[in-house]
Amino acid sequence: MLKEKAVKLLYFLSDLGIGKLTKNFESQTLRRKLSAVDYAYSTGRYISLAITSAILFTIISFAAVFLLFHFQVTEMRLLWFAPFIVLMGVIVFSLMWPSLDLSKKRKQIDSNLPLAILTMSTVSESGAPPHLMFESIANNPDYPRLGKECAKLQRFMRQLGLSFGKAINKTIEITPSPSFKTFLKELNTTVKSGGDLKEFMAKRADNAYFEYSLALEKAGERAETLGEIYSIIMIAAPIFFFFVVILLGIVGRGGFMGFDIDTLLNIGIFGIIPIANAGFIMVMHMLSAE
Numbered sequence: 001m002l003k004e005k006a007v008k009l010l011y012f013l014s015d016l017g018i019g020k021l022t023k024n025f026e027s028q029t030l031r032r033k034l035s036a037v038d039y040a041y042s043t044g045r046y047i048s049l050a051i052t053s054a055i056l057f058t059i060i061s062f063a064a065v066f067l068l069f070h071f072q073v074t075e076m077r078l079l080w081f082a083p084f085i086v087l088m089g090v091i092v093f094s095l096m097w098p099s100l101d102l103s104k105k106r107k108q109i110d111s112n113l114p115l116a117i118l119t120m121s122t123v124s125e126s127g128a129p130p131h132l133m134f135e136s137i138a139n140n141p142d143y144p145r146l147g148k149e150c151a152k153l154q155r156f157m158r159q160l161g162l163s164f165g166k167a168i169n170k171t172i173e174i175t176p177s178p179s180f181k182t183f184l185k186e187l188n189t190t191v192k193s194g195g196d197l198k199e200f201m202a203k204r205a206d207n208a209y210f211e212y213s214l215a216l217e218k219a220g221e222r223a224e225t226l227g228e229i230y231s232i233i234m235i236a237a238p239i240f241f242f243f244v245v246i247l248l249g250i251v252g253r254g255g256f257m258g259f260d261i262d263t264l265l266n267i268g269i270f271g272i273i274p275i276a277n278a279g280f281i282m283v284m285h286m287l288s289a290e
Contacts, residue, residue, distance in 0.1 A: 014045070014052035022048040033098035036176060037105055038148055050094035054087055061086040102176055108145040109177035111215070114208035116143050117183070121205035124198050130191055131157060131164050133201075149175050165192060226284060234280060238273055 025044040034046060062083040119140070120133035131154070137143050138151040149171060156167035168188045172181050183204070190200045245264045 010049055010053055010056070011045075013056065014048040017048075018051045019045060019048040022051070030098070033102065036174070037098055037101040039098075050090070053094070054090040057090050058083045058087045105145050106176045109149065109175070110179045112143045112146045113177070113179050113183065114212035114215070116140075116146055117201070117208040118205050121201040124201040127198075130187070130197060131167075146180070149177075149180065230280060234273075234276060238268065241268055241272075 022044040023042070025047050027043050030043045030046070034043060039046065065082050116137050119136055123133045123136050124130070134150040134153050138147050138154055140147055143150075152174070153167050153171045156162045156170050157164065160167075162170065165188055168184050172184050172188075175181055175184075186204075187200070189195075190197060242265070245268070
């Protein structure tokens with residue numbers, strides 16, 4: 001809820017300012033990427049949102065530097081480039097977001113597909129028409145990204161008047177998931193050739209259950225490996241760092257690389273450790289099974 005309100009605020013601010021300048025901006029390359037991730041607005045509005053976010057976060061980071069060091073200009077050398085780093089970070093993220101979200105979408109569809117096939121197989125066993133299998137996924141909140149792909153197939157049939165086979169072919173062209181494409185091609189071939197849909201879905205359900213069980217096993221092994229890495233990097237390494245810094249203070253050295261002992265400890269406690277933990281959480285999020 002908080003994230004949605006923040007995004008709405010950014011859109012509101014961008015529409016008030018930069019949005020008036022970028023509303024006519026158009027890029028076919030960017031448009032294709034945004035369409036692939038189901039971005040509902042124009043490319044001009046996306047550009048205005050990116051510019052507004054960059055300006056806003058740069059101002060916030062600049063103000064945070066002053067508040068953090070209590071207006072002590074002599075200490076600002078530690079975070080002098082913070083606003084610039086934030087600005088560059090927002091710009092790079094805005095440029096990479098469509099590709100990153102497309103990769104995330106592909107992974108989510110692939111991870112949800114085995115369970116979705118099990119659901120569709122249950123629908124097919126009742127003797128329902130094949131398009132109702134996809135309707136059961138399109139209306140299911142458990143499959144957010146895959147549900148949107150299935151909803152597109154429904155729209156192709158209802159709004160464009162395409163047949164089930166042509167709607168599947170259209171969905172194959174736009175979906176980013178190779179696994180979903182393969183499933184749709186095999187399903188379309190079965191329906192066109194007059195094959196037994198129930199038998200086809202039953203076999204795919206058995207295969208999906210095996211794939212899902214294997215994915216869970218791999219996720220468990222990955223979690224154990226990441227736990228060991230976390231213990232080494234995020235627990236042992238900081239202890240060693242603080243030991244070295246305190247040892248430098250005991251032996252009488254004034255500091256390291258121009259920083260005194262207290263400054264080094266503050267950098268480690270309030271800078272390096274939180275940033276490293278945040279990075280590790282991001283890696284865990286990207287590698288975790290949906």
